[in-house]
Amino acid sequence: SKHLNEFDNWTRLNTLVAVLSYFETYLSSVVSLAIESDLGLIYSIPKKIDGVMVLKHGVNSDYSFFDKSVLITKGTWQHRISNYQKLFGSVPNKLATSISDLEKMRKIRNNVAHAFGRDIDKTRARDTVEMLPIERLSEIRLQKYMEIIRKISKEIDNQLLTRHIGEFELIHFYHKNKDLLKRNQEIQDLDRKSTRLNSSHTDISRMPSSA
Numbered sequence: 514s515k516h517l518n519e520f521d522n523w524t525r526l527n528t529l530v531a532v533l534s535y536f537e538t539y540l541s542s543v544v545s546l547a548i549e550s551d552l553g554l555i556y557s558i559p560k561k562i563d564g565v566m567v568l569k570h571g572v573n574s575d576y577s578f579f580d581k582s583v584l585i586t587k588g589t590w591q592h593r594i595s596n597y598q599k600l601f602g603s604v605p606n607k608l609a610t611s612i613s614d615l616e617k618m619r620k621i622r623n624n625v626a627h628a629f630g631r632d633i634d635k636t637r638a639r640d641t642v643e644m645l646p647i648e649r650l651s652e653i654r655l656q657k658y659m660e661i662i663r664k665i666s667k668e669i670d671n672q673l674l675t676r677h678i679g680e681f682e683l684i685h686f687y688h689k690n691k692d693l694l695k696r697n698q699e700i701q702d703l704d705r706k707s708t709r710l711n712s713s714h715t716d717i718s719r720m721p722s723s724a
Contacts, residue, residue, distance in 0.1 A: 525650045526625045529658060533622045536662050537586045540669070544582035544600070547673040550681035554600055555581070564681060568688050590615040601676075605668035611661050618658055621648055 548554050552562035555578075584596040590612050598604050628636040631645040 519647075522647065522649060525652060525655045526621065526648060529618065529650060529655060530622050530625050532659055532662055533618055536666065539666060541579060541582040541586050543669065543673055543678075544585055544597075545578040546682065547601070547677040548578040548581055549685075550679065551677040554677065559602070559677065565684055565688075568685060590619060601672070603672070605665065605672055607661070607664045607668050611665060614658065614661055621650065624648055 550564040551559050552564050552567060553559050556562075581600070585593045585600075587593070594604055594608060594612065597608070624631060624633055625648065627633055629647070631647055635645055
């Protein structure tokens with residue numbers, strides 16, 4: 514029926530909104546983590562400033578780099594990818610070749626989130642009196658968009674983990690929580706593993722110099 518078709522379309526639209534929201538949350542987190550691990554990225558000198566040394570010997574207050582990651586999660590995708598290029602030196606192929614589809618997704622998301630699936634500019638016009646049509650999103654197009662996001666996320670993961678993050682998350686977890694943990698054998702093993710991870714730095718996986 515017509516009403517069922519409308520409901521199915523609205524469900525697909527909201528699914529896309531959720532997927533893109535999760536994607537932007539992921540981008541914000543992984544970009545911030547990469548910078549925290551490899552602080553030289555801020556100054557265009559990657560792998561020159563050890564994030565773990567700041568973690569160990571810096572102030573005890575928490576810090577983040579979400580002000581940097583917001584440059585990659587806001588605005589048009591041309592703008593976001595340009596900032597990604599400036600920060601990391603290169604852009605994953607799937608991200609670079611999907612600008613058109615990413616822009617279409619961004620506009621659909623904005624229309625759904627801010628204008629109930631209708632064109633934002635038209636809905637805000639004061640002389641609009643007719644009921645505007647809702648964006649149509651087929652199941653096939655939704656699946657295509659979801660696959661694009663999946664592939665982009667995988668390529669970003671591979672790039673940032675290999676070149677910048679390495680084992681930083683594990684080391685960060687240890688140093689942030691070691692005072693709360695009991696000094697039993699398991700913690701001693703983790704301590705030794707943290708030291709070993711730092712000393713086993715390789716070219717293919719960025720490892721800080723010490724834990």
